[in-house]
Amino acid sequence: MTIRVDVAHRFASGFALAAAFEAPAEGVTALFGPSGSGKSSVLAAVAGLLRPDRGVVAVGNEVLVDTARGIMVPAERRRCGVVFQDARLFPHLTVGANLRYGLARAPAGAQGPAMEEVVALLGLGPLLDRRPRGLSGGERQRVALGRALLARPRLLLMDEPLASLDAARRAEVLPFLARLTRAARLPILYVTHALDEVDALAETLVLLEAGQVRAAGPVGVLSARTDVKLLALRRDAGALLACTVLAHDAARGLTRLGFAGGELLAPLRAEPPGTVLRVRVRARDVAVAREAPRGISIHNILPCELAAIEDGGTPHEAFLKLRLGPSVLLARVARDSIAELGLVPGLAVFALVKTVAFDHAVAA
Structure with a gap:
């Protein structure tokens, strides 16, 4: 029905x-x-x-x-x-x-x-x-x-x-x-x-x-569709991931979340392991590196494939569509960064996401 x-x-x-x-x-x-x-x-x-x-x-x-x-x-x-x-x-x-x-x-x-x-x-x-x-x-x-x-x-x-x-x-x-x-x-x-x-x-x-x-x-x-402008042009645009609480590390103040394609560290949450959450990974919170960085404060360094470079809604911005197994993340970057890093579809890259970017995860 x-x-x-x-x-x-x-x-x-x-x-x-x-x-x-x-x-x-x-x-x-x-x-x-x-x-x-x-x-x-x-x-x-x-x-x-x-x-x-x-x-x-x-x-x-x-x-x-x-x-x-x-x-x-x-x-x-x-x-x-x-x-x-x-x-x-x-x-x-x-x-x-x-x-x-x-x-x-x-x-x-x-x-x-x-x-x-x-x-x-x-x-x-x-x-x-x-x-x-x-x-x-x-x-x-x-x-x-x-x-x-x-x-x-x-x-x-x-x-x-x-x-x-x-x-x-x-x-x-x-x-x-x-x-x-x-x-x-x-x-x-x-x-x-x-x-x-x-x-x-x-x-x-x-x-x-x-x-x-x-x-x-x-x-x-x-x-995850950048052609849907009602969503893509918002500053809080981004991919929505179905995650499961895997474990907590109270001493570090962190919770480990699993999703189809990888894992994320988020601020410590109250839900028990096994709880399903939906996490919006905002495109503005995702950076990209050609090589795995060292000596930085970002916990989430995720190997992925640059699947596509798409219009970002302004002349100076673009969306990078990043594939992690069956899941997709979006990164909003300056077009200058694309040229500087030599980014092209099919390239193996790393998505960088701050742990504190997930303070707005919601129970599914």
């Missing part, structure tokens, strides 16, 4: 939406792009909050929208759980009562996590008797997530649920959100313009710009 979206709509402002993509039946599909790119409009069309001029929305074999056939299932019958930027909790109800409201809206016989599981998953136990006005922004969003999940939706829609939170509250909520999305076992469309949220949550990525889908596919694959 897949989620199929193919909608077009022209707004009174003149903005034109024409977006088509498919999302898997389980896991997070992130709709990513700059503000005003049409992400929330796509979500509104799926939820039934926007009636598109033309298009189709289908969840597996069930068609929610087909303008050519006159099908427009009302929003209340689509079983879409929606979480907005603001939590929209009932202020006169306690946290427990807000959660039970979601459970009361679940269709008879619908499958999903029990109240106790959701409370434990989102760490809501100490909050059950409190009212929303006494909660922090992060706590309110956790309650909103729980309420949406307890309504037993078949599709969960999240419209920038962390955008209104400051950095500290975002960091607090993101691990809870990651656990929820893994436990939900249902398709989730997640709107964001924050790459760290994509790294932490998404398996599939849909890139939108000016109302159109520029690229779509597995997040790891798109992250």
Whole structure:
């Protein structure tokens, strides 16, 4: 089963939406792009909050929208759980009562996590008797997530649920959100313009710009493509590696991570060996050497092959695509360095990455 979206709509402002993509039946599909790119409009069309001029929305074999056939299932019958930027909790109800409201809206016989599981998953136990006005922004969003999940939706829609939170509250909520999305076992469309949220949550990525889908596919694959300018032109562009915690060296303050093609040393982490992490290796953090350097502070010196030299988005920069077995790293370098080092595709080189570059690794 897949989620199929193919909608077009022209707004009174003149903005034109024409977006088509498919999302898997389980896991997070992130709709990513700059503000005003049409992400929330796509979500509104799926939820039934926007009636598109033309298009189709289908969840597996069930068609929610087909303008050519006159099908427009009302929003209340689509079983879409929606979480907005603001939590929209009932202020006169306690946290427990807000959660039970979601459970009361679940269709008879619908499958999903029990109240106790959701409370434990989102760490809501100490909050059950409190009212929303006494909660922090992060706590309110956790309650909103729980309420949406307890309504037993078949599709969960999240419209920038962390955008209104400051950095500290975002960091607090993101691990809870990651656990929820893994436990939900249902398709989730997640709107964001924050790459760290994509790294932490998404398996599939849909890139939108000016109302159109520029690229779509597995997040790891798109992250390594330099032709996808919405990602490649960002200063935090880089490859996303699936890593496993291999061992810790507390005396040195280091953790050893393994990935398909090699190993990395990162700052000491709390996760036990065997934990799977996703690590964004930013292209700006990767340097290249023709020979293995000695007497330097960089721990990660990785033998690799220079697979390609590609456009870096400016006249004076380029991307080096570095292959380590089945994995790929990107290095953003000055074009002058390419000439100075005599770099050509097929050359054996060394990728140099500082250990402290991995302070933003996220649990997968």
